[in-house]
Amino acid sequence: MEFFIFSIFCSGDIVVQNLEIFLTNIFISVLHKYILTNFCYFGGILTEKRRTIDKNTRDAVWIKYMGNKVEGKCYCCKIRTIHVMDFQVGHNKAVAKGGNDNISNLRPICGPCNRGMGTKSIEKYREKFGDPHVSKKEPRTSEKKVTKKNLLENLATAKLEKLVRIFDLESKLPVFPNKEDYIKVLSSSRRVTVDGIKNILVI
Structure with a gap:
């Protein structure tokens, strides 16, 4: 009963003429219950109690x-x-x-x-913090599109010489060829393909 009266009092539905009536042990007890029932102390702040998810x-x-x-x-x-x-x-x-x-x-x-x-x-x-094992998947090198020029640029000069001989392109080279000359000749030939290079060199 006291709890009911107190809740009405807190809602402002009644005006108290004599505060001494409420400043009793019963009132303090009811106030304590009311606070514990409807509020919780969290981090130094009095907050409204969370509703339970039904x-x-x-x-x-x-x-x-x-x-x-x-x-x-x-x-x-x-x-x-x-x-x-x-x-x-x-x-x-x-x-x-x-x-x-x-x-x-x-x-x-x-x-x-x-x-x-x-x-x-x-x-x-x-x-x-969550899902640390799931990361944006980077495409592996083998999955990236490899162009003929990129593949040739990553080969040693000795391998480029071998390819020029196999594809019979030596006549297109200057007298003293360097690595760039081999790459240029092989890149410009339609007979030389990425798959062909990989098959010959077993890449």
């Missing part, structure tokens, strides 16, 4: 990101396995920064990620 919302978040699977990888780190009955719901935009409990702002994540991100967004946390 089961229907949790289920909807799981289905949105995991489908009908019973388990999957944490949305944040992509490493730890989470289970449909054992996962945490993380806010992409933190409540402390104005984020809400809409499904579009929630993600199924593991406990360590949820505790570690603090007020960072999930996406920002992933960029800085």
Whole structure:
């Protein structure tokens, strides 16, 4: 009953004529309960207590990101396995920064990620700390397009001489050829191809 009266008092629905009535042990006890029930002490600041995400919302978040699977990888780190009955719901935009409990702002994540991100967004946390094993894949040298000129420029002069002899292009060389002369002659010949060079030199 005292709690009910106090909540009405806090809402400003009644005006207190005599504050001495409220400054009693009962009032202080009720005030203490009210604060503990509705607020929490976090980092020296009294903040409103977080709402618990209800089961229907949790289920909807799981289905949105995991489908009908019973388990999957944490949305944040992509490493730890989470289970449909054992996962945490993380806010992409933190409540402390104005984020809400809409499904579009929630993600199924593991406990360590949820505790570690603090007020960072999930996406920002992933960029800085999460998913370290996934990096932008650089194309390997063999996957890069190799041009004939690039291939020839990376060969030793002795190999260039060999190619000129095999393709019978010696007549096109000057009397005292240097490496650039070999490259120029081989590059200008249509008979000389990248695949042909690789097959001859077994590259």
